[in-house]
Amino acid sequence: MSSxxxxxxxxxxxxxxxxxxxxxxxxLFALAVVVVGLYLVVTKGIEYLxxxxxxxxxxxxxxxxxxxxxxxxxxxxxxxxxTLVDKDVVASLEAFTDAAADDxxxxxxxxxxxxxxxxxxxxxxLGLLIGNSNRVEDLVSIPEGLSTEEITTAITRQTDISAQAxxxxxxxxxxxxxxxxxxxxxxxxxxxxxYPIGPGTxxxxxxxxxxxxxxxxxxxxxxxARAEEAGVNPHDVVTVASLIEAEASRPExxxxxxxxxxxxxxxxxxxxxxxxxxxIAGSKGKVFxxxxxxxxxxxxNTYLYPGLPPGAIGAPGEAALxxxxxxxxxxxxxxxxxxxxxxxxxxxxxxxxxxxxxxKLEDFCLSSDTC
Numbered sequence: 308m309s310s311x312x313x314x315x316x317x318x319x320x321x322x323x324x325x326x327x328x329x330x331x332x333x334x335l336f337a338l339a340v341v342v343v344g345l346y347l348v349v350t351k352g353i354e355y356l357x358x359x360x361x362x363x364x365x366x367x368x369x370x371x372x373x374x375x376x377x378x379x380x381x382x383x384x385x386x387x388x389x390t391l392v393d394k395d396v397v398a399s400l401e402a403f404t405d406a407a408a409d410d411x412x413x414x415x416x417x418x419x420x421x422x423x424x425x426x427x428x429x430x431x432x433l434g435l436l437i438g439n440s441n442r443v444e445d446l447v448s449i450p451e452g453l454s455t456e457e458i459t460t461a462i463t464r465q466t467d468i469s470a471q472a473x474x475x476x477x478x479x480x481x482x483x484x485x486x487x488x489x490x491x492x493x494x495x496x497x498x499x500x501x502y503p504i505g506p507g508t509x510x511x512x513x514x515x516x517x518x519x520x521x522x523x524x525x526x527x528x529x530x531x532a533r534a535e536e537a538g539v540n541p542h543d544v545v546t547v548a549s550l551i552e553a554e555a556s557r558p559e560x561x562x563x564x565x566x567x568x569x570x571x572x573x574x575x576x577x578x579x580x581x582x583x584x585x586x587i588a589g590s591k592g593k594v595f596x597x598x599x600x601x602x603x604x605x606x607x608n609t610y611l612y613p614g615l616p617p618g619a620i621g622a623p624g625e626a627a628l629x630x631x632x633x634x635x636x637x638x639x640x641x642x643x644x645x646x647x648x649x650x651x652x653x654x655x656x657x658x659x660x661x662x663x664x665x666x667k668l669e670d671f672c673l674s675s676d677t678c
Contacts, residue, residue: 395426396432403429421436451499484519497517502516545631640656648675
């Protein structure tokens with residue numbers, strides 16, 4: 308024993324360390340691997356047997372009765388399956404999606420309204436949709452924000468109706484049931500939605516569906532009464548809504564853009580919206596406008612003429628119409644979309660703050676092909 312109290316002497320005999328503990332661990336590890344392997348084999352086997360002997364619920368045969376089913380543009384196999392289950396055409400989501408996965412032609416299903424039968428096998432239902440012979444109506448899809456000219460192009464691309472036929476109707480606004488406050492303008496009053504049309508549908512009938520749908524949307528949000536309460540002309544509400552639709556892409560920004568428009572109007576500041584310049588220059592889709600474009604002499608040029616343009620620049624949806632009637636409270640005078648890919652938009656009260664936000668857009672454009 309040293310003075311520190313630590314025993315420094317060697318033991319007379321040091322027994323060899325047992326390796327038995329390590330051997331037990333190795334055996335346990337190997338056993339665990341075997342157990343996990345067996346579990347995976349058994350689980351997969353059960354899944355295989357379950358899929359083989361307990362397939363998803365499915366009806367048998369060609370079904371009976373009659374029911375119409377609407378397939379919307381962009382629907383996935385799962386979306387279509389959900390619609391079919393809801394209409395009791397097929398028994399389960401899985402039965403239809405399995406059938407669709409096994410048939411490469413399932414990707415050719417077209418939007419439209421189909422005449423189907425109830426309680427069909429998934430394979431039979433898929434066959435009717437792929438064959439297209441049971442499609443009784445086409446769907447014409449008009450997205451929010453399209454101008455009348457763009458709507459004309461969309462109609463001719465999706466139907467057999469000619470652009471000449473559409474323009475002939477548009478040249479006679481009295482043939483459409485436009486609201487009195489529309490001032491005879493169709494721009495902004497051809498409501499964006501999906502419209503089912505059957506064989507022989509005319510341009511006038513389709514455009515009438517669109518103005519009727521606008522009237523329904525206006526009624527749903529009580530547009531006229533709320534505009535009067537706010538001391539705003541309903542036509543101006545539609546015009547503002549079209550500007551909102553063109554300038555904002557995120558739901559949370561709609562009311563803020565509306566507020567900026569009203570704040571600048573009240574302050575007597577020109578709106579200076581690039582969307583109105585793109586409208587008259589036919590350059591929609593571009594991020595910036597040029598000096599030459601901003602010099603175009605048109606009442607729609609909000610750089611040259613203060614206040615609102617004389618009418619809408621596109622077809623606003625219900626959310627934009629609601630935002631025009633109920634703008635978000637705030638004192639912003641400026642906004643700029645700093646990321647056109649995501650729609651991220653920043654708002655500012657001062658020109659200094661706005662210029663700082665514009666710098667962020669310019670930084671984005673330096674590293675993006677979007678601009």
